[in-house]
Every structure is written in C-alpha cells, then in structure tokens.
Amino acid sequence: MKDMRTVITGQLPASPPPPSGEFGEVRIPAPPTPLSRERLLEEVRGATAIVSTLNDRIDAEVADAAGSGLRVVANVAVGYDNIDVSALQDRGVIVTTTPGVLTDATADLTMGLLLSVTRRLGEGERLLRSRAPWTFELGFMLGTGLQGKTLGIVGLGQIGRAVAHRARAFGMNIVYTSRRRAPEQVEETCDAVHLSFEELLRTADVVSLHCPLIPQTRHLIDAQSLANMKPTAYLVNTTRGPVVDEAALAEALSAGQIAGAGLDVFEHEPEVEPRLLGCDNLVLSPHLGSATKETRNAMTQLAFDNVRAVLRGDDPLTALP
Numbered sequence: 001m002k003d004m005r006t007v008i009t010g011q012l013p014a015s016p017p018p019p020s021g022e023f024g025e026v027r028i029p030a031p032p033t034p035l036s037r038e039r040l041l042e043e044v045r046g047a048t049a050i051v052s053t054l055n056d057r058i059d060a061e062v063a064d065a066a067g068s069g070l071r072v073v074a075n076v077a078v079g080y081d082n083i084d085v086s087a088l089q090d091r092g093v094i095v096t097t098t099p100g101v102l103t104d105a106t107a108d109l110t111m112g113l114l115l116s117v118t119r120r121l122g123e124g125e126r127l128l129r130s131r132a133p134w135t136f137e138l139g140f141m142l143g144t145g146l147q148g149k150t151l152g153i154v155g156l157g158q159i160g161r162a163v164a165h166r167a168r169a170f171g172m173n174i175v176y177t178s179r180r181r182a183p184e185q186v187e188e189t190c191d192a193v194h195l196s197f198e199e200l201l202r203t204a205d206v207v208s209l210h211c212p213l214i215p216q217t218r219h220l221i222d223a224q225s226l227a228n229m230k231p232t233a234y235l236v237n238t239t240r241g242p243v244v245d246e247a248a249l250a251e252a253l254s255a256g257q258i259a260g261a262g263l264d265v266f267e268h269e270p271e272v273e274p275r276l277l278g279c280d281n282l283v284l285s286p287h288l289g290s291a292t293k294e295t296r297n298a299m300t301q302l303a304f305d306n307v308r309a310v311l312r313g314d315d316p317l318t319a320l321p
C-alpha cells in the first residue's frame with residue numbers, strides 16, 4: 001500500500017464513496033473535468049492505478065507519465081476506444097472495463113430513441129414549447145408503428161441482444177449482422193436472423209448500431225450505407241459517434257433519403273455537426289446510454305473492484321484479454 005496512488009480522472013457519481021485504504025493515496029483532481037491533456041499527464045504522475053473515463057485518451061504517453069509503477073487502468077465504460085490497449089499491455093499494465101452492468105440501461109435508452117424518432121416525440125415537444133397552434137386531427141403528426149417491422153441490429157453483443165429482447169416485446173422482427181455469427185442458442189433466444197451488412201441495410205425498418213468503434217467500423221454508416229437503406233427506415237446510434245459519418249447523415253436526413261435518426265453519441269463529442277441540428281427528423285440525447293444513478297454507481301463500483309483486485313495481486317474481474 002505504501003507509495004501506491006490511485007488517480008480518478010473524472011467526477012464520481014454520488015455513491016459509491018471514493019475508495020480508500022488499500023487503494024493507497026487517492027487523488028481526484030479538482031474540476032474542471034474532463035482533464036485537459038496537459039493536466040491528465042500531470043495528474044497521473046506516480047499513479048499505480050488510473051480510473052479513467054471515455055474522455056481520457058490513455059496511451060503510451062500517459063503510461064510513461066505515470067511511470068513504471070502503473071499496474072492497472074480501469075476504464076469506467078464498456079467501450080475502450082479511448083485506450084491504446086497494446087501500448088499499455090506492452091508495459092505490463094492491466095486494462096479493465098465495465099461490461100454487463102450497463103447493458104440494460106443502454107438498451108432501454110436505445111428503445112427510448114427508437115420510439116422517440118418513430119413516434120416524432122421530439123418534433124411534438126418542440127411544437128408545444130414553441131406555443132404554435134395545434135389541434136388533434138386524424139392526419140396530425142403521424143409516426144411509424146413498430147409492430148411487424150424489422151429491426152436490424154449491427155453487433156449482437158450483450159447490448160445488441162438486450163435491444164433484441166426489448167424490440168421483440170414491441171412486436172418487431174429481428175435481423176442482425178456481426179463479424180462473427182452468434183451461437184445458434186443466442187440466435188434462438190433473440191429470435192434473430194443473421195444477414196450480411198448489405199442485406200441488413202436493405203431489409204431493416206430500423207437500423208440500430210451496437211458494434212464497438214474499431215478501425216473497421218469507423219464510418220461504417222457512410223453515404224453509401226445510407227443510400228442502401230430504405231427511404232422509410234430509421235437509424236439509431238447508441239454506441240460510438242464515429243461509427244456514423246455525420247456529414248453524410250445530415251445530408252441523408254435533409255434530403256429525406258431515410259426517414260429519421262436517433263443519436264446518443266457524436267462523431268466529435270461534445271460537438272454536434274451543426275447541419276444535424278437543423279434536421280427535424282432527428283432525436284438527440286447527450287451520451288446518456290448508461291446514465292442512470294444505479295448504472296453509473298455499478299460501473300464505478302466495478303472499476304474500483306478491478307483496481308482493488310489488481311493492487312491485492314488477485315485476478316481482476318473484467319480485464320481485457
């Protein structure tokens with residue numbers, strides 16, 4: 001414990017309380033957070049453990065700034081595109097993430113966006129707040145029902161599966177695509193049919209993205225993919241912004257090439273492509289996928305449990321291979 005130091009880069013949710021004792025000296029940098037690159041490099045100096053968020057780029061430079069005592073980086077997220085995993089592992093640093101505990105919250109938010117965009121809830125809310133006159137009419141602000149429609153899931157991992165289960169309850173048919181076909185038993189429980197990416201784009205009434213951001217998925221949804229979707233189809237993205245080419249999406253939405261989109265994540269977070277903001281057929285939320293009190297506490301707790309295990313010399317619970 002002597003000389004150990006745990007650095008937590010972001011503000012914590014109200015509970016669980018920050019770790020103490022076996023975590024050595026615990027440093028939670030004063031606001032403002034997210035830390036600038038300069039402050040991050042400064043704050044991690046001498047760290048044995050870093051508890052990071054997706055705002056922090058954790059790479060060789062950060063590991064070297066921390067020094068040779070760094071043993072673990074616990075990312076409070078399931079995604080880890082902010083981490084240069086091989087640079088850390090080359091230095092013997094264990095990297096952990098928080099899978100599982102945010103699956104339900106993220107799947108719930110996906111359904112929220114899906115319903116919001118197909119039932120035009122954002123447009124309706126904007127109309128009322130603008131105090132523009134309106135009356136109930138049989139043809140007023142009609143959306144699209146989900147019953148019998150096809151949901152195309154890109155990436156049938158834990159979150160993709162949880163979305164499939166929810167969408168089945170709404171009467172949707174499920175198709176999916178992923179790098180590796182899911183085991184038969186998963187296909188059966190999700191009632192999901194495997195298609196190629198191109199087939200899925202052509203078939204789905206809603207395309208929902210649940211793949212990780214890796215070089216092969218950057219701009220997976222580009223002008224060509226959008227052109228391959230049905231003009232009546234919707235796109236939902238709750239994974240990582242750069243999976244979608246936002247300029248191409250803005251173009252497709254304003255041209256009516258697809259019916260609408262729901263986005264929780266953005267290509268250059270926290271910036272949002274200005275042309276998207278002018279699209280009425282778009283529902284936006286500010287990266288809220290895992291943002292429930294229960295889930296953020298569970299994510300933080302899991303990150304702390306991982307740090308504790310590594311510092312004790314035990315196996316971490318959710319380390320990256």
Ligand code: DGY
Nearest residue numbers: 076077078079289290
């Ligand atoms: C994640 O965990 O990767 C989410 O985007 C943030 O909770």
